[in-house]
Amino acid sequence: MDIMSVRSLKAEVAEHLVKPLLGEVRAGSSFAVSARPMNTVTGTEAGIALGITKGTRKSDYRLAVRLQRRFLEGLPNLHERFEQRAKGEVDIQYIGRLQKRQMPWHQMRQRPLLLGCSVGHHKITAGTLGAFVLHGRTRRTVILSNNHVLANEDLGKVGDAILQPGPYDKGKARTHEVGTLLNFVKLKSSGNLTDSAIATLGKDIPYDGSTLTGVGKLAGLRPSPIDVGATVMKVGRTSGLTRGRVTAIEVDNVVVGFDRGELSFDSQIEIEGADEEPFSRPGDSGSLIVDEDRRACGLLFAGGDVGGTNAKGLTYANDLATVLQQLKITMAD
Numbered sequence: 001m002d003i004m005s006v007r008s009l010k011a012e013v014a015e016h017l018v019k020p021l022l023g024e025v026r027a028g029s030s031f032a033v034s035a036r037p038m039n040t041v042t043g044t045e046a047g048i049a050l051g052i053t054k055g056t057r058k059s060d061y062r063l064a065v066r067l068q069r070r071f072l073e074g075l076p077n078l079h080e081r082f083e084q085r086a087k088g089e090v091d092i093q094y095i096g097r098l099q100k101r102q103m104p105w106h107q108m109r110q111r112p113l114l115l116g117c118s119v120g121h122h123k124i125t126a127g128t129l130g131a132f133v134l135h136g137r138t139r140r141t142v143i144l145s146n147n148h149v150l151a152n153e154d155l156g157k158v159g160d161a162i163l164q165p166g167p168y169d170k171g172k173a174r175t176h177e178v179g180t181l182l183n184f185v186k187l188k189s190s191g192n193l194t195d196s197a198i199a200t201l202g203k204d205i206p207y208d209g210s211t212l213t214g215v216g217k218l219a220g221l222r223p224s225p226i227d228v229g230a231t232v233m234k235v236g237r238t239s240g241l242t243r244g245r246v247t248a249i250e251v252d253n254v255v256v257g258f259d260r261g262e263l264s265f266d267s268q269i270e271i272e273g274a275d276e277e278p279f280s281r282p283g284d285s286g287s288l289i290v291d292e293d294r295r296a297c298g299l300l301f302a303g304g305d306v307g308g309t310n311a312k313g314l315t316y317a318n319d320l321a322t323v324l325q326q327l328k329i330t331m332a333d
Helices: 003-027 078-085 320-327
Strands: 048-054 061-067 090-094 118-121 131-135 141-145 161-163 177-184 197-200 231-236 240-251 254-258 261-265 268-273 288-291 296-303 314-319 329-331
Touching: 003 048, 003 061, 003 078, 078 090, 141 177, 231 296, 240 314, 254 296, 268 296, 296 320, 314 320, 320 329
Parallel strands: 061 090
Antiparallel strands: 048 061, 118 161, 131 141, 131 329, 141 197, 161 177, 177 197, 231 240, 231 288, 240 268, 254 261, 268 314, 288 296, 296 314
């Protein structure tokens, strides 16, 4: 059909098929199947969207019917009604309920602060808030993430503003400041064991230090190093909750590209994503990694797009016990 004919058909179907169908659904006729009383179904809840799509030939068009409620799939002869009215020139698909496409929660402002949310030094883009830990000397709760997230690859100075969300996620100085840079393990050209840093937590900033959203309550520090084959999870600023599998441990000479150049790391944990998804994406740096029992075991800091049995890339993480030792911190209760 030409486009004008389909426009006419669309109006005709809306008036002479969809509208009567809605009346039948409301009346609770014998063919209507739904989990809710039919007299409560409104026009929007009927969930039949009509549009125009391409036909089988280059210059042809046909009617697009999009079903947005599951009960419509159970209506006898529904497809046949549309087929008959459109003389076969119709594309019918069930598309389910639609939701607005908003920024994921972990990239938005969070109060209380949550594990896995966007955070960063005021001069970087954004990384991930990994955990809340106890500072050894003051016994105060502080924020843990990577050096390149909180300390801008050694360029930051103690007292620099830390923002939540990070600058890339529209975090603004003063408005979104949640703490200040407190300490970091300096990065070297080689022999690094961790990419880690801590920041103070503003005294009036609320936080939830025990919940990993979508996973549950943290169960403290894993008492022994993670082993090959173990299932792990993380919540990160970019990819949210992901699951993966440890594919190698004690990996030495892991070369990672930083703004300042290539640096190498030793004794790292290698992880691949479960199923067909990568375990991490850019912006997930700083994520806390936990095992199946929700015990913390690693601090995510790098990843690539190549490798792994699913060919989705590999992620690398510092051993968390080493991070705690180097920064003289402990896991908070």
